[in-house]
Amino acid sequence: MSNINQSGWRPEMTPERRASDATFTGNRALMLEEALIFEIGSTETTGVEVAEPAKVASRLGGLERNAPIGLPGLSEPEAVRHYTRLSRQNYAIDLGLFPLGSCTMKHNPRLNEKMARLPGFADVHPLQPVDTVQGALGVINELAVWLIELTGMHGVAMTPKAGAHGELCGILCIKAALEAKGEGHRNVILVPESAHGTNPATAAFAGYTVEDIPATAEGRVDVEALKARLGPDVAGVMITNPNTCGLFEREMKTISDAVHAAGGFVYCDGANFNAIVGRVRPGDLGIDAMHINLHKTFSTPHGGGGPGSGPVVLSEALSPYGPLPFTERHPDGHITLVEEETVGDRHPHSFGRMCAFNGQMGMFTRALTYILSHGADGLRQVAEDSVLNANYILRSLEDTLDAPFAASGPCMHEAIFSDDGLPEGFSTIDIAKGLIDEGYHPMTMYFPLVVHGAMLVEPTETESKAALDQFIGALRSVAERAKAGDESLRSAPHFAPRRRLDETLAARKPVLVWKDPELAQAAE
């Protein structure tokens, strides 16, 4: 098979004389240079002719604007071209394999899009009378039933709008349950080192003190250390399973039992549910709350392509505390919304609301389409193929890159490598930048923190063996260049629209708002 990477630049196509191949426009054939919108549009021009507004007496009490607002005036084709040109400098799942670990960048099926655009789903308003949106409410209700069934849990809160929002919802349920038991004094949440970074942030945001639990050498939670820390001040634990080392927490049931025996609750970060959907039901592992990223496991677009959606499944113990509103299907098939006005005494312990309305309707439609088009057997195969693909990458590259947990058994949905074995002066970032030249978005780097110079690769079930082989070939080639001390790698990327950016300067002195260069200079 060919080594040529169909998804990006072919190195052998690069002109030999880079210094002298400048074009008049700065464009290189289909690779178009594009200035910032403020630099191409003048405030003197406009794409639309609008009559000068009639003078009206201001009632703003002297606070009215007294200088031009400074918006660039572009015609419609100019504006369309601007954003289309910029989009061509970007990478997307529709262009190629997107190995960003922990993010589950899988294909977004077009059938999802077709369903989400049906007017009955796309053109509804959350304040419409419920009798006029029975189809949309039916989607929410049926998706809720599927999520409960797939996770073996008791209830689900559909409204959280992303993974971390779901985490907060779950932790607020735990807090409400503890307060109802008169144990609101429990103020510590335990978070293992191998958890997602949002977990400690969520616990802290909800008012808890966060304590670390170490990982074992094989990359799993140190169960003995966790058990030793349990006590009357511990509200619960937040465990990511499969964890960010790409490993399944085999002792999950033992952990849950120990936490429950100590009076705490178990939150599971379900961001990596893709690896176990259809194979493992978190409810069987004693989990009390888990968010599900519809935009990961259930293929709705994300990473700039669409909003997230993070429903939270809840155990029987936590369900009474879940947020409003939720859908309720009556025996005659009619669906109503249970809200503050209609809840009566049926759900008296709800901690409140996560958002104004009913959640991410467009994502519910896409996720349910994905579930129904796969069926139970198809979802099981999703998990199996995603794990198989990750293990194929792990075993194909462990001879070239250091794989710290290679001996810990099969990985789950993602393979992790470290920068161990790279020569002095070369690091993970050089590998990542080299991959850009090969036409790939880089993998997740320097995360999780427990692995030095981590490279986290998640291929998902989307990719064929041919696509995996090509990616493995590219990553192997870049890694071998690093190991051979190829200095050109340290200034990669060479073929991207921009060379290596000064990320340190960008972080130290961020320029977040465009300023007229003349005015900016005058200000300094």
Next chain:
Amino acid sequence: MRYFTEDHEWVDVDGDIGTVGITDYAQGQLGDIVFVDVPEEGKTVTKGDEAAVVESVKAASDVYSPVSGTVIEGNADLADNPGLVNEDADGEGWFFKLTLSDPDELKDLMDEAKYEAFVAKL
């Protein structure tokens, strides 16, 4: 006299005044540092408490106070130039100074030779 912790902080003690920073090894592990948050004057810190925050392009970390005491000065230069920690972790890149409330705590810390041996094993 300079003392070290296993979390890679150092404290330089002169009378009852201690100057705290992170070690050169620590800055090397963090990579390019982009932000440092130092404690304000008057803040009381207990040994082992989170006293400062350091962020690099790779990670954010808490800096623990190696000793207990009252902060008398945070290094204001780090706000504009956090890169000082990368350039001179042992000197100009210090984080804060404090008045020690319990000099006996120093006994639990490592001296330079012990710290070097500790790092060599990592």
